[in-house]
Structures are given as structure tokens and as C-alpha cells.
Amino acid sequence: MLELYHIINSASSHKVRLALQEKGLEAKEHLMTLSGDQFDPAYMKLNPNAAVPTLVHDGYVVVESSVILHYLDEVFPEPALMPRDPKLRAKVRLYCKLIDEYVHSSCTILSFATCFRDRLLKLSDEEREAELAKTPIPKRADYLRDTAARGLESPYVVEAVKHYEKLLSWIDESARAGAYLAGEAYSLAEAAVIPYIARLELLGLDKMWANRPGVAAWWQRMRDRPSTEDTLWKRMTDGDWAPFKNASIDPWPKVSTLLAPAR
Ligand SMILES: N[C@@H](CCC(=O)N[C@@H](CS)C(=O)NCC(=O)O)C(=O)O
Numbered sequence: 001m002l003e004l005y006h007i008i009n010s011a012s013s014h015k016v017r018l019a020l021q022e023k024g025l026e027a028k029e030h031l032m033t034l035s036g037d038q039f040d041p042a043y044m045k046l047n048p049n050a051a052v053p054t055l056v057h058d059g060y061v062v063v064e065s066s067v068i069l070h071y072l073d074e075v076f077p078e079p080a081l082m083p084r085d086p087k088l089r090a091k092v093r094l095y096c097k098l099i100d101e102y103v104h105s106s107c108t109i110l111s112f113a114t115c116f117r118d119r120l121l122k123l124s125d126e127e128r129e130a131e132l133a134k135t136p137i138p139k140r141a142d143y144l145r146d147t148a149a150r151g152l153e154s155p156y157v158v159e160a161v162k163h164y165e166k167l168l169s170w171i172d173e174s175a176r177a178g179a180y181l182a183g184e185a186y187s188l189a190e191a192a193v194i195p196y197i198a199r200l201e202l203l204g205l206d207k208m209w210a211n212r213p214g215v216a217a218w219w220q221r222m223r224d225r226p227s228t229e230d231t232l233w234k235r236m237t238d239g240d241w242a243p244f245k246n247a248s249i250d251p252w253p254k255v256s257t258l259l260a261p262a263r
Contacts, residue, residue, distance in 0.1 A: 002027035005046065005054040007034055008232070008240045011107050012065035013053040014195035017231035019069050022186060023076050027055070039134050050136055066096045069188045081191065083183040091182040095170070095189040099196060103167050105143060106160035107199050113147040113157050114203055114251045115243040120148040152254040161258040167196065168208060168215050175214030179221065186225075194222050198232055202244045207252055208259070 004020070004027040006013035020027055037043060038050040047054040047063045055062045055071070062071050073081045082089055112120070120128055128148065132141040146154045171193065174181045181189035197219055200208055209215035222228055 001058060003030060003056040004028070005030040005032055005043070005056075006052045007032050008235050008237070009243075010034075010052050011195035011199050012051075012104060014198070014232060015065045015191050016053045016055060016068050016072075017235075018191040018194060018227050019072050019081060019188065021227040021231055022081060022191065023072060023079060025072070025076060048136065050134070064100075066100050066192065069096070069191055073188060081186070081188045083185070083187055085183065088183040088187075091174075092187050092189045092192075095181060096192050098163075098167060098170070099192050102163040103196050105139070106163040107196050108140065109143050109147055109154070109156045109160040110164070110203055110205070110251070110255075111199065112144050113150075113152050113154055113160075114249060115247040117148055117151060118243070118246075118248070120144060151249070152251055157254075158258055161255055162260075164196075164200065164208065165260055167193070168212055171197075171218055172209075172212040172214035175218040179218075181218075190222060194228060195232075198223065198228070204244075204247070204250060204252060205255055208255065 002020070002025060004013075004016060006016065006029065008014075008031075032038060032043075032052055034052065038047075038052070043054075044050055046056070046061050049063065051063075053063075053065055053068060055068045057071070057075065062068050069081070082092060120131075123131065128145070132145055135141050143156055146156055171181065174189075178184060180186055181193060197215075200206060201219075201223070209219070223233075
């Protein structure tokens with residue numbers, strides 16, 4: 001039996017939902033809130049990072065979304081979500097590495113500098129620090145503290161935009177070579193990348209690829225794909241939409257000033 005601990009508004013959880021659906025797998029869902037339940041000692045036994053997603057397969061616990069993607073592809077090999085050609089396999093791994101090392105935190109930074117900021121700002125300084133002190137990942141606390149204080153003026157935002165631009169340039173190049181990011185079929189590269197492009201759209205930053213026709217074409221195909229529909233757009237409740245719909249600032253004017261000058 002497969003079990004998935006996740007929330008809908010989590011890009012790393014969305015990666016796993018996409019892979020499950022593309023493989024036709026079902027998992028028993030444990031929908032978390034991330035408003036404290038991630039620090040529950042019973043949950044932290046499963047995931048010591050106090051984060052989602054966590055997959056449990058017949059009692060075996062797997063954490064880290066990219067590790068989960070590869071685990072699923074190895075345990076449930078059909079349909080394969082890794083190409084056969086080693087060069088394309090390397091490409092998938094490069095996308096996963098870029099996401100894990102840079103884009104995931106960039107997504108956190110841009111989300112908390114804009115749509116997710118209000119919740120933290122409503123807390124008193126003491127309450128906010130008490131919440132941030134609980135995270136076992138100090139860098140995450142730094143990002144949240146700084147973006148809560150400075151919003152889009154946080155220096156972390158500059159780096160985040162750069163990392164996202166790198167991802168967009170990779171997608172653009174891949175999309176010029178074919179319909180998918182790594183070879184002729186949907187792969188773990190798509191499952192790894194789609195949630196982070198969806199988040200840019202939700203944040204109102206889809207103009208970031210206005211001058212990248214490859215990204216626009218790839219995204220149009222991917223955003224309308226049944227697995228994206230079923231695992232994101234149809235799953236988002238009013239509560240999941242609220243932070244994006246109620247955002248008090250439009251991030252585009254600031255973000256557009258941070259894009260590479262050559263554009
Ligand atoms: N590297 C981890 C990152 C997981 C992560 O940061 N998840 C976020 C949601 S997208 C989370 O659970 N944050 C904990 C919190 O908000 O306290 C992975 O890919 O699984």
C-alpha cells in the first residue's frame with residue numbers, strides 16, 4: 001500500500017502526485033495543514049525535516065520528493081518515467097538537481113515575499129520567531145524571516161529570480177529540441193518542473209516567460225494535461241486559492257526589474 005503525506009499548495013508534494021497519476025497509482029492520502037502538524041513528533045519520526053511530502057510504501061518510509069520520484073519509477077517501472085538513453089537520463093537528473101538545489105528555495109522565497117507573506121506578518125514578532133525556531137532547517141527560517149520583513153525587497157528575491165531564469169532558459173532550450181524536457185515522452189523531469197512553473201503562474205509571474213516561446217508552448221501543453229488538471233487545478237479548494245487571489249501586491253513590476261538585461 002502507498003500512503004502520501006502532503007498538502008495541495010506544496011510544489012514538492014505536487015511532484016509526487018504527478019508521478020503517481022502518470023503511473024496510474026493510487027495512494028492513501030494524509031492531507032496535512034503545515035500549521036503545526038509537521039512538528040508533531042509522530043510525523044517527525046517519518047520526516048525529520050518536518051516537511052512534506054512523505055511517502056510510505058508497505059511501511060517503508062521515503063522522504064525528499066526527488067528521491068520519491070525515482071523510488072516510484074524503480075518500484076513501479078511501467079510506464080517508465082525515465083528515458084532509456086543515458087544522456088537523457090542525465091538530463092532528467094540535471095533538472096531534478098537544479099530544482100532541489102536552487103529552484104525549490106527560490107519558489108519558497110517568491111511565495112513568501114508575496115502571497116504567503118500576510119500570514120507571517122499577522123503574527124507578533126515573538127509568535128513569528130517561535131514558529132521559525134521550530135523548523136529543523138535554519139536556512140528556511142532565514143528565508144521566511146527576511147521575506148516577511150522585506151517582501152520583494154529581500155535580497156533573497158534577487159537570487160530567486162536568477163535561479164528561476166536559469167530553469168526557464170533550460171526549458172526553452174529543451175522545448176526547441178522536442179515536445180518534452182528530456183526525450184520524446186513525459187518523464188520525471190516534467191514531474192519535477194511542472195509544479196514550479198505552476199507556482200509562478202499562481203503568483204502572477206507568468207510574464208517571466210513572455211519572451212520564451214518554447215516555455216510558453218511546453219507550459220500550455222503541460223498545464224492542460226490530465227495529470228496536471230487532476231493533481232493541481234481540480235484539487236485546489238477555495239482555501240488553497242485564497243493566498244493567491246487575496247495577494248495585496250502585484251510582484252511583476254519588481255520582478256521585471258530583476259530579469260537579465262538581455263531580455
Ligand atoms: N527538499 C524537500 C523540500 C520539502 C519542503 O520544503 N516542503 C515544504 C512544502 S513545499 C514544507 O513542508 N515546509 C514545511 C513548513 O512549511 O513548515 C523535498 O523536495 O521533499
